[in-house]
Amino acid sequence: MGEDMSGYDFRAELLAVIPNLRAFAMSLVGAADKADDLVQETLVRAWDKRSSFTPGTNLKGWLFTILRNEFYSQMRKRKREVSDPEGAMAERLSSHPEQVGKLDMEDFKKAVNQLPEDQREALILVGASGFSYEEAAEICDCAVGTIKSRVSRARTQLANILRLEGDGEYGPDAVAVGVMNLTSPAA
Amino acid sequence: MGHKVTQLSSNRMAQQDDEVENSTPKPALSTDSQAFIGLKLRELYDDVVAEPVPDRLLELLGKLGEDDRKNGAK
Numbered sequence: 001m002g003e004d005m006s007g008y009d010f011r012a013e014l015l016a017v018i019p020n021l022r023a024f025a026m027s028l029v030g031a032a033d034k035a036d037d038l039v040q041e042t043l044v045r046a047w048d049k050r051s052s053f054t055p056g057t058n059l060k061g062w063l064f065t066i067l068r069n070e071f072y073s074q075m076r077k078r079k080r081e082v083s084d085p086e087g088a089m090a091e092r093l094s095s096h097p098e099q100v101g102k103l104d105m106e107d108f109k110k111a112v113n114q115l116p117e118d119q120r121e122a123l124i125l126v127g128a129s130g131f132s133y134e135e136a137a138e139i140c141d142c143a144v145g146t147i148k149s150r151v152s153r154a155r156t157q158l159a160n161i162l163r164l165e166g167d168g169e170y171g172p173d174a175v176a177v178g179v180m181n182l183t184s185p186a187a
Numbered sequence: 188m189g190h191k192v193t194q195l196s197s198n199r200m201a202q203q204d205d206e207v208e209n210s211t212p213k214p215a216l217s218t219d220s221q222a223f224i225g226l227k228l229r230e231l232y233d234d235v236v237a238e239p240v241p242d243r244l245l246e247l248l249g250k251l252g253e254d255d256r257k258n259g260a261k
Binding site: 011014015018019020022023026027036039040043044047105108109112123124127128129155156158159164165 | 216221225231236241243244
């Protein structure tokens, strides 16, 4: 009887975290349907092991950890099956029809997707999901200092890609000039 | 001898890695850039958070609850 009650509470609590889980999943996989697959798998797993969750502790962090573990175990599986998962992933990340009309956001999203996986994940957890460095470290199973340096490097790299500071030697214009120099002799 | 050199250079490599790991204060971004990145990041994230929960996830949650109810009734 008491079991039943806690089960229903747990379901309601799961529901409350789903929007955040989807946002985190999107930042990991890029495509909405894949992200929802990941959330779905996370919910099933969370439900199965709900007795191992201590009510009143950080459910959001607990669920993020499950989602992240699920993501990386799928990645490992896929890497064994597919020869070039990176290329396929990059392709998927670049198409978001729902973002039409928000060009500057599209640029920003592209820049975020260029970040190395570990940096992007740390940046999202701390900068968007609202976790502390300590909580993010727990979710990623690494040291707090590692999270801090990943977030810092992610910010610096984003600023470079978006040419927020200085004269932007890494910026798109510099790349375009390089391409022109390469192609002009052939033209 | 050769072994010693390798060890030394690998030590130096490790040290450089450490420096990179602890580089938080060095390339300090301007507060403007930090604020811009923070704002955009949350906008990107909150756009997804604001989306309604897809039906298939709601259905799944309902099913999980149903199994629980059935098991409880038995």
